Amino acid sequence: MVFLNNEKIIFLKARKVAGTSFEIALSRFAKAEDIITPISPNDERLREELGFASCQNYLDQNGNQIFKNHISASEAKKKLGCTIWNEVEKCSIVRNPFDVYISLFYYQNGSAADISKLTEWYFDGKGSSYLGINHQQYFVKDKMIIDRFVRYENFEEDIQKLEEAVPALKGLYSIFSNIKAKSGIRSNASYDLDAIYYNHPELKDKIRSLHSFEIAKFGYHAL
Template identity: 25%
Template structure:
């Protein structure tokens, strides 16, 4: 998640949409007062600009760090709301923190991806460390199978951003969004944080039964309606 006061834009980072690559690219546009949230250390080397900065804040609406973690000296996670700004942060919370004047005057953008394709990528990512990977069908029964992307860039049933781009046309859409925000210099998007696929030649459709296809359609009806995706 990035708030650029220098260019008056807000990037809301979604899951399995090359969000880390987008951040790596647009960090180079940021100034010293901009907010850049951290992500896993292994990917930080790929940033093309400023490192994480200004993301720790105190705010009356910020969740408090549990006392037991403080007493045990446990570190705060880079993705946890108690640090302030964090990577997959929903629009409503960003709005609370930056205030109405900033929220209403800055250009806000995010990205999403064909939900059937994204779901397979999520499954491969969440099960990559398993010695024996569960079947896709079995994984889809778990609470962790759900990807809350549309809840990040929507608020009160409507779109909370000015531009919602597609993963499938990522660099083109990113530069279109930046141009609308007033950034005149195009950026290139690096390949970072890519989930390895043991069966890269296998298309996402092959993972689905008709029942699983319909399950994804029910779960992600908002982004399907917004971007016109189909199976």
């Protein structure tokens, strides 16, 4: 999560959408009063090497962490308060959900993981907790609250639109495009979605049901 007070923008970080690279880039524009949540030690070192603001203002006066990296929209609203929440633009990144589920599977199980176990892992294994996970950043009590989505598949176009809307963020895409946190952006071309989900019809139907919002709004291939 990154909250830029002057720019009135809060970035809610979904999973497996190149969010770490994006929040590092956003931290370039942060001031002393802004909120930046911690990321992994390696990525914090990268942020430090770039000379950007590091994690700050995420603890309360007693040293307890109140703002977390993947904080949900509902929790962020509660912590920031309705006055701030209602006046800021809520931004997040969206990605083809069929791609997200495969990326999560490999991220959690390693690049050599057996893709034939995809359905089993999500329905019977540890992956069940990830079903619909990014909706924690997109919705509050079933109401979609994101004002600006940046599409994973259209980073350049959408980030440049953000720069145009918020001139103080000029240069954001150039910064973002040169950051490769957590191995950078993985291309959809690295695997064939149709071929993979052909062997996982039950999971495919589950994703269609859970992510009808993304499929309808952004035209993602429903397979």
